[in-house]
Structure formats: C-alpha cells, structure tokens
Amino acid sequence: MTESEKPESHETPESHASPDAPVWEQRFRAPRVSLPEWAEEAPDRSLFVSNATGTYELYAWDRATGEQRQVTDRPNGTTDGTLSPDGAWVWWFADTDGDEFGVWMRQPFAGGADEPAVPGLAPSYPAGLAIGREGTVVVGRSTDEEGSTVHLVRPGGGAPVEIYRHRESAGVGDLSYDGSLVVVEHTEHGDAMHSALRVLRASDGSAVAELDDTEGGTEELGLTVLGFAPAAGDTRLLVGHQRRGRWEPMLWDVATGAETDLRLDLPGDVSAEWYPDGSGLLIVHGYEARSELWRYEIATGALVRVETPAGSVSSATARPDGSVEYLWSSAAEPPVVRSTDGGVVLDPPGPKAPPSLPVEDVWVEGPGGRVHALVQRPAEGEGPFPTVFEVHGGPAWHDSDAFASGPAAWLDHGYAVVRVNYRGSTGYGREWTDALKHRVGLIELEDIEAVREWAVASGLADPERLVLSGGSWGGYLTLLGLGTQPDAWAVGLAAVPVADYVTAYEDEMEALKALDRTLLGGSPEEVPERYAASSPLTYVDAVKAPVHISAGVNDPRCPIRQIDNYVDRLAARGAVHEVYRYDAGHGSLVVEERIRQVALDLAFAAKHLGTRPVGSGPRP
Known part of the structure; x- marks a missing residue:
C-alpha cells in the first residue's frame, strides 16, 4: 500500500517558476478571459473572469475608456458574478473556500467597498438571480432545511419577501423587462432532470401561468x-423544450398562453437568446461535439448563418449594434473572444497558450446505440500508445472539440487521449441523455467499454497501459470502472469523485439529493439495491489497478467523508493507492493548484506504467 496525504501549499514550486517550464504548464498559466458580460442599460460596462493573477477572479472593464480593474481577490478565487442592468454595481457570490454556501455581495463598478447585496437573507446555496432595470431583485436560494425558496426585494429596498417555497429543486429563471413578472424553474413533480415553469407576479407572488x-x-x-423579451409590456418568454427529442427554442406568451413553435431545421440541440432590440434570436447550435451560430429573424422566420471557425463556441452574446461576440476554441487552438465585426474583443496581456493537437471523430457501436468518441494521438510515435480514457463529468454534459489543458498534457507525455460521450451526455438527443435511470454508472461504463475495445482492436491503445481518469461524475465512473472492470485498466485517476454513494447522498447539497432520487428512482432507504449496484464502494475489494484520488475538503457535491470511507477500504486490504486532499471545494480556481494536481496524476501514471516522467514533454 502507498498512502500519501499531501496538504495544499500555496508556495510556487521552483520548477513551476522557471521561465523554461514545460509546454503543458504554460497552457495552464497563460492568461485567459471569459466572454465579457455587458450591462443592458450601459453596454460599455462589462464583467469578465480571468486567471491573470494566477487565480480566477472577476474583472470590471469600461470599454469606453479601456480601463480594467480586478473586482474580487480571494484565496480560492471567484467566478460567479453579474452586473446590474444600469452597470452601477458588480454582484458576486461569496462562499467559504469553495463550499458554494454563502451570500451575494456587491461592489460599485468603479471600485469601492463590498457590501451585502441583499441584507436579511441568510447564507445558502445559490439558485438563480435576476436584477431588474427598475430596481427589483429576485434571489433563488437552496438549503438542506428549507428546500428551495425565491425571495424578492422591491425597488427602493426593504426586507426580502418570500414568493416561492418547495422541498424539491427550483430556481429563478428570469425577470421580465419591466420587472412585473418572475419565472421560476421548478421540479415539484419530483423529477430533478426535467423542470416545469411557473410565472409569478412580482407585486404579490401570485401565479400568472404554468407550463x-x-x-x-x-x-x-x-x-x-x-429569457423574457427585451421590451416593456412584451410578455413573450423564450423557452427551451424537448418535445421532439432534442432541445429547441419556442416563444411562449405568458399572458395569453400562445405558443410559437420555431421549428428550426438544424439536426442537433439548439439554444437561443434575444438580440437586444427583440427583432431576432441568436441561435447556438450544438451537434456532434461542435457548435455554430445562427441568427433567426422573428418577423420572417429566416435563418442566417453567423460565420465562426470550425470548433466550439462555448458562449456568445449579441451586442446592441447587432454584432455578436463569442468565446471560441478547438482542441488544437486555445480560446479567444472574437467578434463578427472582426478581430479579437478582449486579448489578455502575457504569453499565449501553446497550441495542442486536433481531435478525430470515432463512432463505435455500443449496447445502446452508436457512441461518439473524440480521439487525440500524440505528435510522435506509432501506436499502440499508452492511452488515457478521460471521462467527462456531469453526467449531463459532453466533451467537445474545444481546448483543454489537461488532455493536452497527456499528449505531450506520449499518451493517446480518448474522450467518450457516453449515454447521459448532452448533445445527442433527449433519449441518449435520459438513458441513465436506475442503472446509473453501469450504463455509461458499457459505452466506455465498447470504445475501449475499439481502441485496442484498432491498434491505437496498448491494452497493458490503459488509464481510466475523470473528475466529478467522471471520477465516480473511474472508481466504479476500476471495481466492475478490474482487468481492463492499469491505472485509475479519480478527482472529486462519488466513491460511497449512500454516504455521498447523506452529505451532499439538497439539489443533488433530488437529482440522485431522480436517477435511481428514490432515496437509499427506498431503493437500497440500486444504490448498492451503482456505488464504487460495493466493488472496492475487486480493484486491482493502482488508484490516485484527489479531493477538495470543502466539497459540497462529492463530500470528503464518503471518499474517506472508500480510501479506508483500499487501505484495509493493502491496495496500492495515493490520496491528495486540498483546501477547496469541487475543484480549484488556483492555477498552480491545478498544475500540481495534473503533475501528481502524470507522475502516478508514469510510476506504474513506466511511461515518460512528468516534465519530460515538449519545452519551449
């Protein structure tokens, strides 16, 4: 047995500080920015997230003057923030060391002291926020004791008024342009994967409409x-629905009940947002791990392509002048904020992230249908390669043709990388996403196994040097796969995983309890056999591969106690494993901490597979 307890250190290792650091580290350290959000009534005022200081924090940007300033400065970083519509205030969510439990704070756009944004509301998990042009504020909250609540503060201030409460998951959807209507996404029917909508009057919380x-x-x-239509008195709400087996937008007039079906002739999932003048919709179309943009003209129904490079648009927004700004990347090319006006919108100072390698698409027949995988081969050498199966989290998420520093680090060290969009992934239709129920974890692993068999048979992957790796839900699938497929994997790397499903259910945030009840058909008391079948702890004694686990001690999603239970069982039978605990929540917003975790994974794999040692990859 090898057990290592490594407390987090914020000191920068000497090798990390070197100007000739490996290329893989440079990708993590390169300054990055998110797509800037802009204030609806003051579009020159913007807010974005950047890692410029080495920690992801919020930044205010005055486009008129070009001035940028750092808004937040916390040891574990800050990414949840927004602007008031008039651009006067930056709102940000203050939790404790990544535990996601806290309150909304605000700070003047030009700088100044932070203050509680909604005095009178106790700390909670966030469940949506809407700030009206006329001063109305709607705050969604979630706690284990109260369930979901929605509170409203009327223009001019005053104590928050509760307008919604239910034990099941719910959150704020949006506030109408004039501040008179609030729409709530709720799951009162008990299915946390499929929300219904209720529209309430802001004046008294009474119901207006239900969908x-x-x-x-x-x-x-x-x-x-x-989103509500961007015009006073316009009661149309833009809604995403799944009536034809995929996500599509429609217009719902909450006053009359009229529904306008847009029926866009696009094959994948479709999302949308309003153009600021309300004349059209900016369409984001995701299909087979890539995305593109379109403009839909409401008056004529015309659909016009908004040209973007091949790859993935992770976020986009339409500006008042009609231009579109979007954050784009591909597996080979680092992210950049572009505009349809031409050029780069926001270019952070400092060295640029080195590029990586492109992906190739692979389709494999699986037990539930064709499985899509994204494959990357190292730049040098011939297969079969040591291969990392990097499993995405979610589970309602998907890997895409987008830049990711983690997979790029494995490629630099001579590994092939395979990412599988297993059943449960988004982007392949509702039936594919909803296929997980009851046999949770086991279904995803069937799809991963089908792609693993292809990877070995095709000559890509060395069957003796296969690594199963992932974070969050991907970490859960890693531990479950090591126990249920013990002869398939040579090494396992699990970050912030579910390891003991019953204890995880007991300790996790209430919203995730609801999701687990939906996925498994009830609580652990109601369907104990399903939790047992889907829990990595059930199979821990069958694990053969060396296991590396990293965990945040403040994680509310995959809490530390259930990971400790799993580790104790590994230790009791002398299984080879290492554990790294760090002082944060469900992942870290500190760049050096992210590098440290990748370095530990690389070193662990190299030790047990005899592959290149960490740091031996390409250098500048």
Missing part, C-alpha cells in the same frame, strides 16, 4: 428559461 411538459404523458420532458 409543464411532464404532465399527461408517459415521457417526462424538460423545459428551461432562455
């Missing part, structure tokens, strides 16, 4: 809020 696609059928269909 629930889970009623009256054998299939439960979800809805999501995309």
Whole structure:
C-alpha cells in the first residue's frame, strides 16, 4: 500500500517558476478571459473572469475608456458574478473556500467597498438571480432545511419577501423587462432532470401561468428559461423544450398562453437568446461535439448563418449594434473572444497558450446505440500508445472539440487521449441523455467499454497501459470502472469523485439529493439495491489497478467523508493507492493548484506504467 496525504501549499514550486517550464504548464498559466458580460442599460460596462493573477477572479472593464480593474481577490478565487442592468454595481457570490454556501455581495463598478447585496437573507446555496432595470431583485436560494425558496426585494429596498417555497429543486429563471413578472424553474413533480415553469407576479407572488411538459404523458420532458423579451409590456418568454427529442427554442406568451413553435431545421440541440432590440434570436447550435451560430429573424422566420471557425463556441452574446461576440476554441487552438465585426474583443496581456493537437471523430457501436468518441494521438510515435480514457463529468454534459489543458498534457507525455460521450451526455438527443435511470454508472461504463475495445482492436491503445481518469461524475465512473472492470485498466485517476454513494447522498447539497432520487428512482432507504449496484464502494475489494484520488475538503457535491470511507477500504486490504486532499471545494480556481494536481496524476501514471516522467514533454 502507498498512502500519501499531501496538504495544499500555496508556495510556487521552483520548477513551476522557471521561465523554461514545460509546454503543458504554460497552457495552464497563460492568461485567459471569459466572454465579457455587458450591462443592458450601459453596454460599455462589462464583467469578465480571468486567471491573470494566477487565480480566477472577476474583472470590471469600461470599454469606453479601456480601463480594467480586478473586482474580487480571494484565496480560492471567484467566478460567479453579474452586473446590474444600469452597470452601477458588480454582484458576486461569496462562499467559504469553495463550499458554494454563502451570500451575494456587491461592489460599485468603479471600485469601492463590498457590501451585502441583499441584507436579511441568510447564507445558502445559490439558485438563480435576476436584477431588474427598475430596481427589483429576485434571489433563488437552496438549503438542506428549507428546500428551495425565491425571495424578492422591491425597488427602493426593504426586507426580502418570500414568493416561492418547495422541498424539491427550483430556481429563478428570469425577470421580465419591466420587472412585473418572475419565472421560476421548478421540479415539484419530483423529477430533478426535467423542470416545469411557473410565472409569478412580482407585486404579490401570485401565479400568472404554468407550463409543464411532464404532465399527461408517459415521457417526462424538460423545459428551461432562455429569457423574457427585451421590451416593456412584451410578455413573450423564450423557452427551451424537448418535445421532439432534442432541445429547441419556442416563444411562449405568458399572458395569453400562445405558443410559437420555431421549428428550426438544424439536426442537433439548439439554444437561443434575444438580440437586444427583440427583432431576432441568436441561435447556438450544438451537434456532434461542435457548435455554430445562427441568427433567426422573428418577423420572417429566416435563418442566417453567423460565420465562426470550425470548433466550439462555448458562449456568445449579441451586442446592441447587432454584432455578436463569442468565446471560441478547438482542441488544437486555445480560446479567444472574437467578434463578427472582426478581430479579437478582449486579448489578455502575457504569453499565449501553446497550441495542442486536433481531435478525430470515432463512432463505435455500443449496447445502446452508436457512441461518439473524440480521439487525440500524440505528435510522435506509432501506436499502440499508452492511452488515457478521460471521462467527462456531469453526467449531463459532453466533451467537445474545444481546448483543454489537461488532455493536452497527456499528449505531450506520449499518451493517446480518448474522450467518450457516453449515454447521459448532452448533445445527442433527449433519449441518449435520459438513458441513465436506475442503472446509473453501469450504463455509461458499457459505452466506455465498447470504445475501449475499439481502441485496442484498432491498434491505437496498448491494452497493458490503459488509464481510466475523470473528475466529478467522471471520477465516480473511474472508481466504479476500476471495481466492475478490474482487468481492463492499469491505472485509475479519480478527482472529486462519488466513491460511497449512500454516504455521498447523506452529505451532499439538497439539489443533488433530488437529482440522485431522480436517477435511481428514490432515496437509499427506498431503493437500497440500486444504490448498492451503482456505488464504487460495493466493488472496492475487486480493484486491482493502482488508484490516485484527489479531493477538495470543502466539497459540497462529492463530500470528503464518503471518499474517506472508500480510501479506508483500499487501505484495509493493502491496495496500492495515493490520496491528495486540498483546501477547496469541487475543484480549484488556483492555477498552480491545478498544475500540481495534473503533475501528481502524470507522475502516478508514469510510476506504474513506466511511461515518460512528468516534465519530460515538449519545452519551449
């Protein structure tokens, strides 16, 4: 047995500080920015996230003067923030060391002291926020004791007024342009994967309209809020629906109940947002791990392509002048904020991230249908390669043709990288995403196994040097796969995983309890056999591969106690494993901490597979 307890250190290792650091480290350290959000009534005022200081924090940007300033400065970073519509205030969520439990704070856009944004509200998990042009504020909250609540502060201030409460998951969707209507996404029907919508009057919290696609059928269909129309008196709400087996937008007039089906002729999932003048919709179309942009003209129904490079658009926004700004990358090319006006919108100072290698698409027949995988081969050598199966989190997420520093580090060290969009992943239709229920974890691993068999048979992967790796849900699948497929994997690397499903359920945030009840058909008391079948702890004694686990001690999603239970079982039987605990939540926003964790994974794999030692990859 090898057990190492490594407390987090914020000191920069000497090798990390070197100007000739390996290329893989440079990708993590290169300054990055998010797509800037802009204030609706003051579009020159913007807010973005950057890692310029080595920690991801919020920055205010006055486009008129070019001035940028750092808004937040906390040891574990800050990424949740927004602007008031008039641009006067920056709102940001203050938790404790990444535990996601806290309150909203605000700071003047030009700088000044932080202050509680909504005095009178106790700390909670966030569940949506909407700030009105006329001063109305709507705050969604979630606690283990109260369930979900929505509170409203009327223009001019005053104590927050509760306008919604339920034990099941719910959150704020949006506030109408004039501040008179609030839409809430809720799961009162008990299915945390498929929300219904309720519109309330801001004046008294009374119900105006309800849209629930889970009623009256054998299939439960979800809805999501995309935004109220940007005009006073316009009661149309842009809604995402799944009525034809994929995500599509429609218009719902909450005053009359009229629904306008847009029926866009695009094959994948479709999301949308309003152009600021309300004349059209900016369409984000995701299909087979890539995305593109379109403009939909509401008056004519015309659909016009907004030209972007091949790859992935992770976020986009339409500006008042009609231009579109978007954050783009590909697996080979680092992210950049572009505009349809031409050029780069926001270019952070400092060295640029070195590029990586492109992906190739692979389709494999699996037990539930064709499985899509993204494959990257190292720049040098011939297969079969040591191969990392990097499993995405979620599970309602998907890997895409987008830049990622983690997989690039493995490529630099001579590994092939395979990423599988297993059943449960988004972007392949509702049936694919919803396939997980009851046999949770086991279904995803069937798809990963099918791609693993292809990778070995095709000559890509060395069957004796296969690494199963992932974070969050991917970390869960890693531990579950090591126990249920013990002869398939040579090394396992699990970050912030679910390791003991029953204890995880007991300790996690309430919203995730609801999701687990939906996925598994009840609580651990109601369906104990399903939790046992889906828990890595059930199979821990079968694990053969060396295991490296990293965990945040303040994680509310995959709490530390259930990971300790799993580690104790590994230790009791003398299984080879290492554990790294760090002082943060569900991951870290500190760049050097991210580098440290990747270095530990690289070193652990090299030790047990005889591959290149950490740091031996390309250098500048």
